[in-house]
Amino acid sequence: MKRIFVDYKKCLACKACETACALEHHPGGNLFGALGDLKTQINVRVLGIEQEAFPLSCRHCEPADCLNACPSGAISRDPESGAVLLDPALCKACAMCAMVCPFDAISFKVTHRSCYNRDVAYKCDLCNDRVKEGGVPACVGACHSGALVFAEYDAARGTRAAKSLRTYLLGAEGVPPHVELFRELRKKEFARRRGGE
Amino acid sequence: MSDEACKREDRRSVDPAAVEMLRIADREGYATIWERYEKQQPQCSYGQLGTCCRICSMGPCRIDPFGEGPSHGVCGATADTIVARNLARMAAVGSSSHSDHGRKVAQLLKAVADGSNTDYRITDGEKLLAVAARLDIATDGRSLPEIAADVAAVAINCFGNQDEEPLVFLEKYMPKKRFERLKGLEESLYQATGAKIGFLPRGIDREAVDILHRTHFGCDHDPLSLVAQSVRCSLSDGWGGSMIATELQDILLGTPTIKAVKANLGVLEEESVNVVVHGHEPILSAKIVEMAQSPECRQAAEAVGARRVNVVGLCCTGNEVLLRQGVGMAGNESHSELAIMTGAVDAMVVDVQCIYPALADLSSCFHTRFITTSEQAKIPGALHIQFDEHHADAISSRIIKTAIDAFPNRNKGRVYIPQHTATAVVGFTVEEILKALGGTPQPLVDLIVNGTIKGIAGIVGCNNVKVQQDYFHRVLTTELIKRDILVIGTGCWAVAAAKAGLMDLPAQELAGPGLQAVCKKLDIPPVLHMGSCVDCSRMLNLAGAIADHLGVDISDLPLVGSAPEWTTEKAVAIGAYFVGSGIPVHLWPLPPILGGPAVTRILTQDAKDVLGGWFFVEEDPVATAAQMEAIIMERRAALGI
Numbered sequence: 001m002k003r004i005f006v007d008y009k010k011c012l013a014c015k016a017c018e019t020a021c022a023l024e025h026h027p028g029g030n031l032f033g034a035l036g037d038l039k040t041q042i043n044v045r046v047l048g049i050e051q052e053a054f055p056l057s058c059r060h061c062e063p064a065d066c067l068n069a070c071p072s073g074a075i076s077r078d079p080e081s082g083a084v085l086l087d088p089a090l091c092k093a094c095a096m097c098a099m100v101c102p103f104d105a106i107s108f109k110v111t112h113r114s115c116y117n118r119d120v121a122y123k124c125d126l127c128n129d130r131v132k133e134g135g136v137p138a139c140v141g142a143c144h145s146g147a148l149v150f151a152e153y154d155a156a157r158g159t160r161a162a163k164s165l166r167t168y169l170l171g172a173e174g175v176p177p178h179v180e181l182f183r184e185l186r187k188k189e190f191a192r193r194r195g196g197e
Numbered sequence: 198m199s200d201e202a203c204k205r206e207d208r209r210s211v212d213p214a215a216v217e218m219l220r221i222a223d224r225e226g227y228a229t230i231w232e233r234y235e236k237q238q239p240q241c242s243y244g245q246l247g248t249c250c251r252i253c254s255m256g257p258c259r260i261d262p263f264g265e266g267p268s269h270g271v272c273g274a275t276a277d278t279i280v281a282r283n284l285a286r287m288a289a290v291g292s293s294s295h296s297d298h299g300r301k302v303a304q305l306l307k308a309v310a311d312g313s314n315t316d317y318r319i320t321d322g323e324k325l326l327a328v329a330a331r332l333d334i335a336t337d338g339r340s341l342p343e344i345a346a347d348v349a350a351v352a353i354n355c356f357g358n359q360d361e362e363p364l365v366f367l368e369k370y371m372p373k374k375r376f377e378r379l380k381g382l383e384e385s386l387y388q389a390t391g392a393k394i395g396f397l398p399r400g401i402d403r404e405a406v407d408i409l410h411r412t413h414f415g416c417d418h419d420p421l422s423l424v425a426q427s428v429r430c431s432l433s434d435g436w437g438g439s440m441i442a443t444e445l446q447d448i449l450l451g452t453p454t455i456k457a458v459k460a461n462l463g464v465l466e467e468e469s470v471n472v473v474v475h476g477h478e479p480i481l482s483a484k485i486v487e488m489a490q491s492p493e494c495r496q497a498a499e500a501v502g503a504r505r506v507n508v509v510g511l512c513c514t515g516n517e518v519l520l521r522q523g524v525g526m527a528g529n530e531s532h533s534e535l536a537i538m539t540g541a542v543d544a545m546v547v548d549v550q551c552i553y554p555a556l557a558d559l560s561s562c563f564h565t566r567f568i569t570t571s572e573q574a575k576i577p578g579a580l581h582i583q584f585d586e587h588h589a590d591a592i593s594s595r596i597i598k599t600a601i602d603a604f605p606n607r608n609k610g611r612v613y614i615p616q617h618t619a620t621a622v623v624g625f626t627v628e629e630i631l632k633a634l635g636g637t638p639q640p641l642v643d644l645i646v647n648g649t650i651k652g653i654a655g656i657v658g659c660n661n662v663k664v665q666q667d668y669f670h671r672v673l674t675t676e677l678i679k680r681d682i683l684v685i686g687t688g689c690w691a692v693a694a695a696k697a698g699l700m701d702l703p704a705q706e707l708a709g710p711g712l713q714a715v716c717k718k719l720d721i722p723p724v725l726h727m728g729s730c731v732d733c734s735r736m737l738n739l740a741g742a743i744a745d746h747l748g749v750d751i752s753d754l755p756l757v758g759s760a761p762e763w764t765t766e767k768a769v770a771i772g773a774y775f776v777g778s779g780i781p782v783h784l785w786p787l788p789p790i791l792g793g794p795a796v797t798r799i800l801t802q803d804a805k806d807v808l809g810g811w812f813f814v815e816e817d818p819v820a821t822a823a824q825m826e827a828i829i830m831e832r833r834a835a836l837g838i
Contacts, residue, residue: 010263012242048239144259144266179262182246182791188816189663189786193208 001062001082002131004140004148005156006055009175009183011147013053017044020142021057024127027112041111043124044139051183051190055139055148058105058124060084066097066106074121083126088113091120210531210666212696214462214615218535221613227559229534234662246792247280253414262792274418280793281423282412284769288427289408291770294550295731296401296438297573298478300356302445305480305586307349309449310342316484316589319345320451324628328444331369345448352441358400367398367436372741374750375779379432382807394425396777396808398433405430420795428777428808435774440734446517450483453520453624453728455633455721460695462532463618464525465541469507470498470604472597473527473536476548477729479517481570481584482510484593485546486522494594497601506597511536512551513658513688513729520624520728528696529667529689530764531660537565540611544600548584549574551659551765564606566599621695622702623726625685627738633719638746645755646838649711651681652755652829655736655780657771658688659764663786667693669761669818674699676822678723681709682829685739688730689762699724733771737778752779752809753836755829759783759821776800776810781828783821784814 019031025041026034034040044057064084067075074090075097077083086097088111098106098121106123114120127137135141136150149156166172175183207216209231222229243249248260250270258270260279269275274282308314319325319341325348329336334347355366368376379396386394398404408430411417417426447453465471472489474482488494489506498506509525510518511533518524527536530551536542537559544566545556552569557578560567569576570584570592582599584592634640644650654677660666670693677684678699686694694700699707705716708723716723727735736758744751758775760768763784772782790796804811815821 012246012262013239014241014243014259046239053239053242145261145263146265173264176262176264176794178791178794178797179246182242182262182787185787185814185816186245192816193663193665195208 002150002152004150007147008054010145011053012145013046015046016142017055017139018042020138024138039112041122051186059103065100069096069100081128081131083128085125088120089115093119211668214617215535217615218538230662247283247789248276248792250279277420277793277795278418280790280796281420285408285412285423285427287766287769288431288773289405291766292430292434293405294767295434299438299442302442303349303352306345306445310345310349314587317449321448324452325448355437356401363397364437366440370440371436372744396429398429401433401437404433424799428773431770431773432777434770435737439731442731443734451521452628453626455624455629456523457620457622458519458523459618460526460621461617463616464509464527465614466507468504470503470543470601471541472508472600473511473542473545474514475511476514477550478548482514482518484589486518486524488593488597494597501604503604516729529660529692531666534559539614541614543603544568546596564603566603619696619698621700622722625725625727627735638743650683653683654825655758656686656690657733657760658690658730659762660689661762661764664762671697672818673761673821676819678708680826681711685725685727687728687732691726694724700726755832756780757825757828761785779809781811
């Protein structure tokens with residue numbers, strides 16, 4: 001099963017993933033339709049944790065605590081893609097799923113998919129339709145810097161390991177020096193502001 | 198509360214008055230720059246690296262700094278092109294802001310000279326004669342208005358000059374050796390490359406427009422060429438627009454003299470009508486200070502039960518009126534919201550630059566009238582009272598009347614003025630410094646040569662929410678004077694130093710033995726307030742006076758600059774004209790250049806050989822002081838002293 005892998009050191013907090021997700025899940029499918037529309041659903045959030053940024057979304061766990069906790073049978077797994085999916089028609093917004101989610105990846109509000117204009121749970125659906133047609137999730141497609149990768153676990157691990165080893169064993173170029181300096185200075189800046197000297 | 202305690206108490210500011218006000222802000226839920234900054238996290242790194250291009254509508258384009266994603270914009274622009282273009286635009290905006298300030302002063306001098314404006318007058322005739330002499334304008338047997346008209350004409354012509362000759366103000370004010378070096382540089386680059394690269398600015402407006410043109414879609418893509426033009430445009434600010442602003446303001450409003458003032462929020466008076474003047478241009482605020490002292494205003498204030506109209510300053514407008522009229526200084530940029538939160542500000546009057554739009558909303562939580570006055574700085578939610586130099590007296594009176602009318606609405610139960618002020622001895626213009634030295638820079642030169650003073654550090658303004666307010670300013674300044682380095686400076690740095698007591702005579706004790714002895718002998722503090730950020734030109738003039746006196750280039754002198762806590766595009770222009778004038782400049786926070794390795798190399802390394810000034814970045818204030826000292830020592834060694 002393919003998953004979204006996050007290389008958080010490459011996340012530049014540009015939030016292109018958030019915008020792409022919003023458009024993908026908006027009925028209009030364009031920026032101007034989604035702007036100011038409170039029902040627009042954004043399933044990935046770039047969170048700032050000190051100087052680091054992390055695009056957080058559903059990890060599609062197996063087994064999934066949310067799926068097990070849902071009393072109304074609204075959460076299921078697509079056996080083909082492995083995506084954990086949420087049916088807004090069955091959701092009662094009881095928040096059991098959100099409470100058990102280890103990543104706090106489930107939110108509630110009135111979305112374009114909710115019935116009778118009531119709050120429903122919403123979360124990443126792995127862009128299931130796109131993925132099943134052989135594509136990648138919208139957020140991954142929008143990421144310029146390689147922070148989001150959609151791959152089989154082994155393939156992702158293999159690529160990353162080979163790249164790191166090239167750096168360690170052959171001294172091949174890793175992170176460009178200016179970017180390294182940038183990261184280092186930002187780390188210092190945040191540390192001082194938070195009280196570290 | 199001691200500085201150390203404040204530092205631990207609140208990570209947002211080391212200023213004790215700010216710490217007290219932030220406690221109130223937290224309790225009452227007032228939004229502040231610090232709170233909005235947290236809400237902005239995480240901020241986009243493309244912007245911080247300078248590699249986001251929004252110049253054309255094929256974009257926005259972003260370059261992947263890790264080298265795996267896109268390496269070029271749609272048009273083919275590289276990371277270095279994008280970084281250099283963005284930087285050039287920052288320099289153009291910064292330079293334009295200072296220079297446009299200068300333009301208004303020049304126009305006012307013209308109007309005063311031809312008699313069409315009678316609200317202002319030539320206050321400092323001696324300065325007028327000095328400026329005229331500098332510009333080679335005849336003075337013998339001519340009246341002051343005649344001379345002033347000629348000075349104004351030369352200044353105004355600097356803005357719109359269309360020929361290829363260097364700016365007259367720059368040519369007359371820049372030390373000879375520096376001027377020759379830049380001229381020689383242009384020639385040698387032309388011979389070596391066959392391409393024209395200019396460093397000497399031609400017209401003030403022209404150099405900014407040049408950047409707007411060359412950064413348009415599909416023009417200049419060469420990082421070196423773009424950086425050179427950024428320096429040229431910035432030089433048109435330092436030796437042009439800012440120089441004109443400073444010199445002509447001195448003529449019209451008086452050259453500042455040494456005086457003692459009070460700084461920090463404690464200058465607000467519970468029993469008086471408090472008017473805070475904030476922004477950068479003193480033409481209006483000087484009038485407000487003048488009018489506040491008039492019998493009519495005093496009577497009107499007394500009629501509503503107030504003791505008097507107390508005009509205090511903030512930011513650089515504050516610095517201007519502080520230096521000339523000795524008013525109290527409420528604080529620097531990050532104090533602007535805190536001042537309103539005291540509930541004791543009846544009107545905050547703003548002109549241009551560095552005014553948070555958030556002040557309008559915040560003022561609406563209080564009785565405070567937030568008054569905008571400039572055509573170029575209108576803020577939704579503010580009361581706009583249009584300023585016009587030709588009716589300055591009437592408009593200033595109206596503004597003060599508005600403040601007096603607001604006073605009875607003040608909710609006394611909400612008033613809290615933190616009782617913190619420090620005494621600051623200010624007003625160290627080049628004229629005053631030379632006067633203290635006996636009319637010539639020679640005594641200062643002697644002190645530097647014999648090592649009593651190792652060198653001079655010029656520090657300039659801003660607060661930046663990314664740095665604990667005033668922390669870098671205070672620690673860096675203290676560290677420098679400890680090392681026998683005289684510290685001069687302007688802008689929000691100067692206010693920070695004043696609030697910290699570093700401009701008071703007891704601060705002499707913090708200085709190293711050499712500097713301490715000199716300061717005690719001359720009865721001056723070891724940290725000298727030279728004015729507002731536009732007055733960085735005074736620092737150039739001091740450097741120029743020493744350089745010309747010795748017949749050397751500025752880049753030979755043991756001088757170094759810093760803009761810790763910098764925020765604005767004006768700081769980019771100031772930094773670039775210091776570097777272009779041969780002075781190395783420290784910056785913190787990080788400027789948006791690291792996404793372009795070639796631009797970074799040009800600014801931090803190549804510039805050293807080419808211009809004699811360069812940029813460096815350091816996050817730690819003590820390490821910064823050590824680096825600045827090392828630069829000074831290196832230059833001393835090169836001079837053989």
